[in-house]
Amino acid sequence: MSTVISSIESATDANEKAVQSSMLNPRFYTTDFDAMDRINVSSVRQEWDQMMKEYEGDNNHDHFQRDAQFADEVALHMPQLSPEMRQEFLDFLISSLTSEFSGCILYNEIRKHVNNPDIKQLMTYMARDESRHAGFINQSLRDFGLGIDLGDLKRTKAYTFFKPKYIFYATYLSEKIGYARYITIFRHLEKNPDKRFHPIFRWFERWCNDEFRHGESFALIMRANPHLLRGGNLLWIKFFLLAVYATMYVRDHTRPMLHEAMGLNTDEYDYTVFRITTEISKQVFPLSLDTDNPQFRAGLARLFEISKANDAAKLKGGIAGRLTQAVCAVQAFWTFARLYMMDTLEHELPASTRVVPSW
Ligand SMILES: [Fe+2]
Numbered sequence: 323m324s325t326v327i328s329s330i331e332s333a334t335d336a337n338e339k340a341v342q343s344s345m346l347n348p349r350f351y352t353t354d355f356d357a358m359d360r361i362n363v364s365s366v367r368q369e370w371d372q373m374m375k376e377y378e379g380d381n382n383h384d385h386f387q388r389d390a391q392f393a394d395e396v397a398l399h400m401p402q403l404s405p406e407m408r409q410e411f412l413d414f415l416i417s418s419l420t421s422e423f424s425g426c427i428l429y430n431e432i433r434k435h436v437n438n439p440d441i442k443q444l445m446t447y448m449a450r451d452e453s454r455h456a457g458f459i460n461q462s463l464r465d466f467g468l469g470i471d472l473g474d475l476k477r478t479k480a481y482t483f484f485k486p487k488y489i490f491y492a493t494y495l496s497e498k499i500g501y502a503r504y505i506t507i508f509r510h511l512e513k514n515p516d517k518r519f520h521p522i523f524r525w526f527e528r529w530c531n532d533e534f535r536h537g538e539s540f541a542l543i544m545r546a547n548p549h550l551l552r553g554g555n556l557l558w559i560k561f562f563l564l565a566v567y568a569t570m571y572v573r574d575h576t577r578p579m580l581h582e583a584m585g586l587n588t589d590e591y592d593y594t595v596f597r598i599t600t601e602i603s604k605q606v607f608p609l610s611l612d613t614d615n616p617q618f619r620a621g622l623a624r625l626f627e628i629s630k631a632n633d634a635a636k637l638k639g640g641i642a643g644r645l646t647q648a649v650c651a652v653q654a655f656w657t658f659a660r661l662y663m664m665d666t667l668e669h670e671l672p673a674s675t676r677v678v679p680s681w
């Protein structure tokens with residue numbers, strides 16, 4: 323588990339940061355395309371066709387363009403950032419871009435490799451959206467002279483293979499948690515405009531509706547294949563919920579200044595995002611994590627402490643450093659396992675799948 327943010331000073335550093343694959347950095351995925359090709363959504367046809375119409379309508383086609391004030395706001399605020407804050411913000415931009423581009427590549431690869439018209443059409447729309455998102459963030463990195471070479475990243479970053487069902491659980495969650503993160507920041511800065519230290523946050527409201535819709539697509543696929551949502555698969559759902567929440571918690575706590583600069587408390591922000599994500603995910607998952615349980619919260623705080631100790635050991639190096647890292651790995655494993663063993667909350671699935679983005 324590595325969270326060391328080495329200083330990002332040049333475009334080379336930024337590109338290296340994006341290509342890194344660690345526990346906490348966004349990954350690139352590939353999957354079993356033949357199995358994807360066999361996905362059948364006919365049992366949710368009406369909801370599916372409605373969703374396809376929304377994609378076709380493309381209400382964000384003109385959203386990802388900078389307005390006249392963008393450059394002025396950048397010029398006003400960026401020189402005021404402390405060097406540490408600047409690093410955290412760059413880290414935030416690079417990891418957000420990598421995760422947007424990860425979706426873009428995965429959806430594009432699926433689109434190219436399947437003949438199933440429903441899946442092909444969905445993937446075309448989602449890749450379109452993610453490519454806009456990644457491109458928009460990259461423009462802001464270019465303002466710092468730190469643009470990421472996306473073609474090169476695609477060629478050089480390692481790919482993780484996930485079976486389609488793991489793609490559905492993980493991608494559904496990352497789309498919905500992405501929505502919850504963007505909307506929580508947007509709503510907060512709407513009330514506290516003096517804390518909006520970069521213009522990109524003004525784009526988050528319409529942006530997160532794309533992520534919400536992407537999540538809806540995976541929700542429909544899973545509801546159309548209900549075996550994915552019962553029996554032994556519940557253990558996988560629980561695993562992915564915990565892995566996604568824990569990763570976000572540790573990653574966010576390693577860059578506290580970013581949230582402080584917005585006037586957000588990292589802990590409160592993360593638990594707000596978990597509450598929203600849990601509420602939405604009841605559309606498809608019959609269980610959720612008890613994130614308000616003090617034992618759960620203590621477990622996440624412990625994971626962050628272990629991650630910090632691990633980073634310090636990594637910096638220290640040598641045999642002692644490596645030993646400490648090994649101890650940290652064992653401690654992280656057991657802390658995660660204890661969190662995994664906690665009781666979950668259970669729900670009945672609603673009759674209709676779709677949820678409205680009302681946060
Ligand atoms: Fe996106």
Ligand SMILES: [Fe+2]
Pocket residue numbers: 425452497532533536
């Ligand atoms: Fe998305």
